[in-house]
Amino acid sequence: MASKKIIPKKKIQTFQDTIFNLQKFWAKHGCSILQPYDMEVGAGTFHPATTLRSLGPKPWKAAYVQPSRRPTDGRYGDNPNRLQHYYQFQVLIKPSPSNIKKLYLNSLMSIGIDYKDHDIRFVEDDWESPTLGAAGLGWEVWCDGMEVSQFTYFQQMAGIECNPVSVELTYGLERLCMFTQSKKNVFDLVWNNEGILYKDIYHQSEKEFSKYNFEIANTDNLFKIFDMTESEAKNLAIQKLSLPAYDQCLKASHVFNILDARGVISVAQRAEYISRIRDIVKDTGKVWLESQS
């Protein structure tokens, strides 16, 4: 019989298994596996386990899933690629280890991507967050043209120079799973082996939150809330309570994002709001750093 190339049928890795596997992988490499921060944030970076912990001299290794909200990216559940609520898997290691690229590539193995079969590319993407007063150098990692992760060496956080330098890895879980499960629509992702799909869990919330973010949110109230959280943050920084102060920063940031989605912030105002958030983050960062020495 002529030899036939047997292509082994790949078992689909579910969304939840992808999370489990990343957690296992990074736990094995010494990271504390944390839980998501219990507030609305725009990205895994905002979790205090990344922002605050990247400051100061103490070594730190952590990994966690972070639900992230970007109100302006909502599409009422109609777009196959965009969501206002999605998941990031976040790893932060301080100081950055010299074999971090190898660790990262092996972590991809653990979720079903064999880098030897793919075109893995590290494409420059220097990162800056004006609201966090943060900047880093690094790459977006491409797998066959698809951005699957962000790989960043933090240089500055809350306006303070990082020393030692942390490395941050951020995996976009939906994108990664769309890639490994070969799905063109995020809502078709397989969540678990019981037949539950991403849409069963999130389609309704995408619809409702898009409506809320774009049409319903009471902007007068939100403007007031912004001012309130800002002054609370300032007061807490004076009281040297860095973590509670930081919570207020997160609140302010999220409120700003909703206002932005509602289209009530002009270009000129935008810059002003961002700098107001950055100012309270900076105050908080200073208080935190003092607590670390």
Place this chain on the structure above:
Amino acid sequence: MSEFFLEVFTEEIPAKLQSSARNNLLKIFRDFFAKENIEIRGKEKAYSTPNRLIIHFDKIKKEIIKKAEEIRGPKTEAPDIAIEGFIKSNNIKKKDIFKKQTDKGEFYFFKNPKIKLKTHDILEKNIPDILNSISWNKSMKWGQYQLYWGRPLKSILAVLDGKTLNFKYHHLNSSNVTYIDKNLEEKTKLFKSFSEYQSYFKKLKIIIDNNFREKFIYEELKKISLRKNLKIEIDKNLLKEVTDLVEKPKILFCSFDKKFLQIPEEIIILTMKYHQKYFSILDNNGKLTNNFFVVSDNEDSNGYIKSGNESVIEARLSDAEFFWRKNKSQNMVKQVSELKKVNFFKGLGSYFEKVQRIRKLSGIISDELLISKEKIEIASSICKVDLLSDLVGEFPELQGILGGYYANAQGFEKDVCLAVSEHYLPIGIDSKIPKKPYSIALSLSDKLDSLVGFFGKNLKPTSSKDPYALRRSATGIIRIIIENNKKFKLRDLINYSANLYNQQELKIEDSNLQHEIGEFLVDRLRNYMKEKEIRTDIIESVVGNNGIDNILDSYKKALNFNKVIKKQIGEDVVFIYKRASNIISEPIKKKELEQMSNADPGLFKNEIEKNLYKKIHEIRKFFTNVANENEYQNMLIELASSKKEVTDFFDNVTVNDENDAIRINRLGLLQMLCATFNNYLNFSKIDNG
């Protein structure tokens, strides 16, 4: 002679940093060799891959000889401690030093004997300092190290003549090995020569030489296109970028669903180029196809890479398609008032206000171009609406172009759509310019409005900075005028434009605007002519006596004169003028002649004077009757044709007649001649010969 090669291995260096980094690395070593008198006999080359910067000198001097020299130490009366320090720091003994008188007093000296130094030793000692002098446009720290580098530095390979150069650089020790696998940084291999190094990687299909790599990709792209009977226009910048993103290029021929070809092709091309670094492919009629090339950094043995890239672009294009559908159906006219929310520039109003000004300005210009005022006003009103659209948010470089597409989708007239589409043109040296009258009017109005606004706020460009791209706007105005053969009363338009600002109560300083913008435009005109390789003296001879209302005229005169300056006509014209002007220059200085004197035919003494006088009048008549504006060549021929009369005059008539009235009259005749010539251009600025 020795071979020297060095490789610094890092995590991926961004494409745009690589070429400057490799060249800089080469330069700092070249400079060092020059400083140390280490002669370079052979080739010197720098190469890079995303992870490696390599420099290679194939022949440098093995050793250098340092001449004997006397080293001065402290003064003889200096305290012992200083003298001991001198002995210690030079690593010598007390008996080696001696006293010597100089004009600054008596000092201790010691004599450094003539020595031979090995390049090997010099390099080992100095490489760390040389590496420290490398400059990065952007650099970073990592881990707990204090070293700044483009991206984390992992290993340094340094070999001279097959031997390792051993040194410590921050936390790293140099060696003769490097990582083979750029991803895991595990396997290493030892190298003794550059050729060994290069051929080893060649076997792994890794092309170390970036120039080869670029050529390889270029040729593959061409070859495959040809084979598939398709066309490719390779974007040079993209090619360079992609070359610096891969080390073992593999070209994959891919495609996307044809249905996306309904999206404006500029969007598809940009999406592929900017976001994905793909090369778009055309059919033989130059139309975009649904094929594209991916330059992969890995073999695609399972087909994963091709299919992965294909689904990525489809996801991107479906996003673009969504916005395209949404944006093109948003009524442009209804959106005009939303431009109030978009700031043009602080103090210069919103885009809504800008559009109102452009509308009026283009209305005036439409009179000169004999086009419909109503249509140009419509085009002006909607020309900035695309700034509100998601697609322009995503692709700012498509502003205008997308506006044109939206207008077309909403049934505006073709002229109007084209005017909107082209009103930012020209945007670079090679860019096309608006050619149709509606496009010209809109483009000109937009640019003039910006120039007037920014100059009125005293935000003029400086020699190094031009943040509002005013130079580009001014060059655009020059090109639109010249390349379309148009004349505009720019001075009036500038005044009118300034008034429009003031009517909107946007205060701008307008007292000196005409003059300042005039100078600025003239400066751009100079530059434009320089690029056309017109001689500098000719440029200066036209920009002086022609205002900005005559840009086209100035340019054509200069261009035509430049064509003949080395020919008989040109030489004759210059010769005649110079001869005449030399004679009258002294009397003008002495104020014997007035600036604009005329000869009195009644005082002529002979036919020769009369002939010259007649000739001058002939020329003047010719100039005033030039009907066709393209008769610049004929004008020059006409000037040159006075050679006979002028030569006769100089050969036979003595200017310095005893009779002062006759003398002055003859000088006046020559002055008439010069003035006539200056009607063409200011010949006094033309260099002799």
